[in-house]
Amino acid sequence: MQVKRALLKLSGEALAGPAGSGLDGETLTRIASDVAEASRQGFQIAIVVGGGNFFRGVQGLTRGLSRNTGDSIGMLGTVMNALALEHAIESAGVQARAMSAIAMPALCESYARRRAIDHLRNGKVVVLGGGTGNPWFTTDTGAALRAAELECDVLLKGTNVDGVYDSDPRKNPGARRFDRLTHDEAISRDLKVMDTAAFALARDSGLSIVVFSLHAPGAICRALRGEGPQTLVTPA
Ligand SMILES: Nc1ncnc2c1ncn2[C@@H]1O[C@H](COP(=O)(O)OP(=O)(O)O)[C@@H](O)[C@H]1O
Numbered sequence: 623m624q625v626k627r628a629l630l631k632l633s634g635e636a637l638a639g640p641a642g643s644g645l646d647g648e649t650l651t652r653i654a655s656d657v658a659e660a661s662r663q664g665f666q667i668a669i670v671v672g673g674g675n676f677f678r679g680v681q682g683l684t685r686g687l688s689r690n691t692g693d694s695i696g697m698l699g700t701v702m703n704a705l706a707l708e709h710a711i712e713s714a715g716v717q718a719r720a721m722s723a724i725a726m727p728a729l730c731e732s733y734a735r736r737r738a739i740d741h742l743r744n745g746k747v748v749v750l751g752g753g754t755g756n757p758w759f760t761t762d763t764g765a766a767l768r769a770a771e772l773e774c775d776v777l778l779k780g781t782n783v784d785g786v787y788d789s790d791p792r793k794n795p796g797a798r799r800f801d802r803l804t805h806d807e808a809i810s811r812d813l814k815v816m817d818t819a820a821f822a823l824a825r826d827s828g829l830s831i832v833v834f835s836l837h838a839p840g841a842i843c844r845a846l847r848g849e850g851p852q853t854l855v856t857p858a
């Protein structure tokens with residue numbers, strides 16, 4: 623696969639480091655320098671960042687909040703991560719623009735498809751916060767949506783496991799990793815590394831997904847080159 627423009631999905635937890643919540647400076651710096659290196663190598667990178675290190679909408683239910691309010695808080699968490707990443711990537715020497723799906727003009731640009739494409743063409747890394755801008759969605763679905771809108775060649779899902787397994791590897795130590803599978807197989811076998819809506823949207827827009835682990839330094843550059851342990855999920 624020849625990749626020029628990639629959509630990188632980073633879960634919020636990926637920025638949390640060993641503490642498991644909030645932002646870890648060292649982790650942020652490591653991931654940002656990997657992204658900056660990929661940009662210097664000529665890849666156009668758009669990032670959709672999650673917010674699970676701060677708040678997930680469903681957590682609100684146990685606090686007496688409605689799902690709609692919980693999801694609004696969750697989306698705000700993703701914007702916090704986008705601002706942190708924008709700063710960390712610029713500190714690593716590459717220009718970056720945070721864009722939010724929910725207008726917050728005092729903090730960052732609002733997401734507009736054509737403006738995001740302009741930034742990418744001009745060599746800036748675009749960091750997309752706010753998910754889809756709607757409750758009841760996830761940032762995985764946001765990542766598939768933005769990858770389709772921005773005509774990305776691939777969706778790279780960077781996470782804490784090194785691919786898609788036949789069952790959750792965190793729960794089943796005997797789980798086996800796929801090198802390759804289709805979106806339909808991932809959906810029908812209920813392989814929960816991404817939600818069904820994200821797999822379905824990626825399938826319908828003809829977008830391949832690479833699932834890889836973010837843990838080692840240089841992981842993002844290697845994933846872009848198709849190197850290292852990973853699972854390739856293809857529409858057919
Ligand atoms: N079949 C599977 N293959 C790989 N990972 C899976 C699978 N089922 C569930 N997972 C879990 O999906 C998680 C990766 O998704 P991610 O979006 O980064 O995490 P979260 O959903 O907790 O934010 C991993 O922590 C892994 O334990």
Ligand SMILES: O=c1ccn([C@@H]2O[C@H](COP(=O)(O)OP(=O)(O)O)[C@@H](O)[C@H]2O)c(=O)[nH]1
Pocket residue numbers: 632633634635671672673674675677678679680692693694695696697699700752753754755756757758759760761762764
């Ligand atoms: O389009 C979206 C994307 C995210 N969220 C909310 O933001 C939270 C954080 O996103 P996500 O759980 O996808 O983050 P990740 O698991 O990747 O860290 C979610 O739980 C939702 O509450 C939402 O409402 N709409």
